[in-house]
Amino acid sequence: MPSPSASHVVIFPFMSQGHTLPLLDLSKALSLQQIKVTIITTPSNAKSIAKCVPNHPDIHLNEIPFPTIEGLPEGCENTSQLPSMEFLLPFLHATKQLQKPFEEVLETMIKSNTPPLCVISDFFLGFTLASCQALGVPRLVFHGMSALSMAIIKSSWVNASQINSLSMLDPVDLPGMKLPFTLTKADLPEETLKSSNHDDPMSQFIGEVGWAEVNSWGIIINSFEELEKDHIPFFESFYMNGAKAWCLGPLFLYDKIEGLEKSINQNQNxxxxxxxxxxxxxxxxxxxxxxxxxxxxxxxxxxxxxxxxxxxxxxxxxxxxxxxxxxxxxxxxxxxxxxxxxxxxxxxxxxxxxxxxxxxxxxxxxxxxxxxxxxxxxxxxxxxxxxxxxxxxxxxxxxxxxxxxxxxxxxxxxxxxxxxxxxxxxxxxxxxxxxxxxxxxxxxxxxxxxxAMQKDGSSHDTLSKLIDHLRAY
Missing domain, CATH: 3.40.50.2000 (Glycogen Phosphorylase B;)
Structure with missing residues (x-):
């Protein structure tokens, strides 16, 4: 078991601003707990990430090259650089080619006696599970959504045949879920409504990374227990091997609580x-x-x-x-x-x-x-x-x-x-x-x-419990 002083976590964000920023906030939160963080990303994304973590010496970047594939404009390493969202699926498929360089990074860490406590990777980067399992490293998955939304989506996938028979304005009943509002078919994401179409390429990709997700060690949720507690047990029921959901948010508040944001912003016009x-x-x-x-x-x-x-x-x-x-x-x-x-x-x-x-x-x-x-x-x-x-x-x-x-x-x-x-x-x-x-x-x-983010608050305490669990793993 690694000693507390040697604690080290690898974070691998999906290359999209909305997915990356919360994981950078989590990186800062971990570094404040004296945990070294390695963020794996590509060269273009590394430039913007470095600007977000300038005052955190325990956060390091490890760059791996973004692949060039047919159907994706050259130089696109972030969804913000895509000409339109029609290029999202080729972009997602391109990320799968990051598996080998990702594994090489993990192998180097293990050989140099600095194995990570875990890898925290985005839902879209499902290939990271196989690599982590092969090398004996726990993988936690990050979505960037609330537990409630994820529970609704997962239950809708399971009950797709019944939902497909409804009209768009019909109310949707999800067995086992007590919703705080009336849900209609029109409220469900387009990707969820297509999930029963096994010929749809996006549905196939989501099914692939979804399998990796439910077999992961745990789930990081950028939300707080007071908002999610009624939905967590149902949400966790979709995962294998007793995987636990960890509510650690709102993650961006860690800077405010520690006074770091003020010191960074003071130097800006x-x-x-x-x-x-x-x-x-x-x-x-x-x-x-x-x-x-x-x-x-x-x-x-x-x-x-x-x-x-x-x-x-x-x-x-x-x-x-x-x-x-x-x-x-x-x-x-x-x-x-x-x-x-x-x-x-x-x-x-x-x-x-x-x-x-x-x-x-x-x-x-x-x-x-x-x-x-x-x-x-x-x-x-x-x-x-x-x-x-x-x-x-x-x-x-x-x-x-x-x-x-x-x-x-x-x-x-x-x-x-x-x-x-x-x-x-x-x-x-x-x-x-x-x-x-x-x-x-x-x-x-x-x-x-x-x-929730203050000392003795629910998210603050949950982060401490997560670190303790990983150190004891």
Whole structure:
């Protein structure tokens, strides 16, 4: 058994910002427990990762080359570099060719008498299980989703034949699950609805990495026990060999608790968005708008967002990822005094914690939901892809910490949400009674989340227990 001083953990994130950032936060948390961390990644991703962990001497990067394969543009080492999400499947298949260099890294560690306590790798990197088993190293899997969403998805796979017979708006009953909201077939991720189609290439890949997942030693969850405790036992029932789920989140709070974030940010000049927010004199008056890094939003839909925000009358900060879209004619003049549109990367956590921010029009990716909850900011939910509809249901119907935007009924339209729906949603969230109630619930949830990460809090204690279990393994 390794001595505590020699404790060492390997972390292998999937090459996508939303998957990588929580594992970097976990790396910091482990390093604060005097555990050496080796992050395995590719050269292009190593550059951005190194910028996120500059003050952590116990965190080291080990670079392995990203393979070149047919069907994937050269130089794409991160999903943010893909021309569109149509290239996701070739990208996923390319990552399987990382198995041999990954094994070589582990073998070198073992031969040099620095074997890791475990490997924590992303769900999409299912090949890591076989390598870990061959070398006698426990593998923990990381999803980046809540336990509730994962439990719903797993149960939906098991009950696919019954669900397929339902219409999209029919309620879904999942045996053994007590849900905090009414679930319909339309709320389930597209990939889940396709899971019974064994000819679908994405379903085949998910089935492959899913088998590796359920045979792993344990599961890391970026959430907190107070939010998940009713769903953990059911979720764990899908795993083999008594694998345990470890709720360690919200992971990004480790920096705040240890005071590291402050020391890092003190050396940085305020961003344009922070300066703009500092000029807003009324607390909780600005809505923050961001749809994440993965979903493709059409130009016509972005036009509707612009008109909706303008018509709402509320100040806003809006992060736009598209490089081709520009504001509709005459709009710049209308919004110049009360709207800021930014196209470069922003520190979302910093924005959400600013006193001027009173709401978040969000795609409801799990990282964004956690960051909003911790900041006590209610969400105007507009889910787009993956399990975001489940996150939206939880935050709006299950927890009461947000509202939903109304969708256009015409499924073939490029415009999914009208300017009127955006305007009405923003007005209600920022100035209506429902919005005030959602803010109160979000603030209460934020207090619980922050307490979980403090000394003697549930997530803080769970991390200590996980380390003890691994050292005794």
């Amino acid at each position: 305020p961003s344009m968005s922070t300066q703009w927010l500092d000029e807003q004199s009324t607390p909780d008056s600005v809505i923050y708008v961001s749809f994440g890094t993965q979903a493709d939003v059409s130009d016509s839909q972005l036009d509707e967002v612009a008109f909706g925000l303008e018509e709402s009358g509320f100040p806003f900060v809006w992060v736009v990822r598209s490089k081709a879209w520009s504001l509709p004619s005459g709009m710049e003049e209308k919004i110049k005094d009360r709207g800021l549109i930014v196209s470069e990367w922003v520190d979302q956590r910093q924005i959400l914690s600013h006193r001027a921010i009173g709401g978040f029009l969000s795609h409801c990716g799990w990282n964004s939901v956690l960051e909003s909850v911790v900041a006590g900011v209610p969400i105007l939910a507009w889910p787009m892809i993956a399990e975001q509809s489940l996150n939206a249901k939880l935050i709006v119907d299950g927890l009461g910490a947000g509202l939903s935007v109304k969708r256009v009924q015409n499924q073939g339209s490029e415009i999914l949400v009208s300017r009127q729906a955006i305007s009405e949603g923003v007005k209600e969230l920022m100035g209506g009674q429902k919005g005030r109630s959602a803010r109160e619930r979000a603030e209460a949830l934020g207090r619980v989340a922050r307490r």
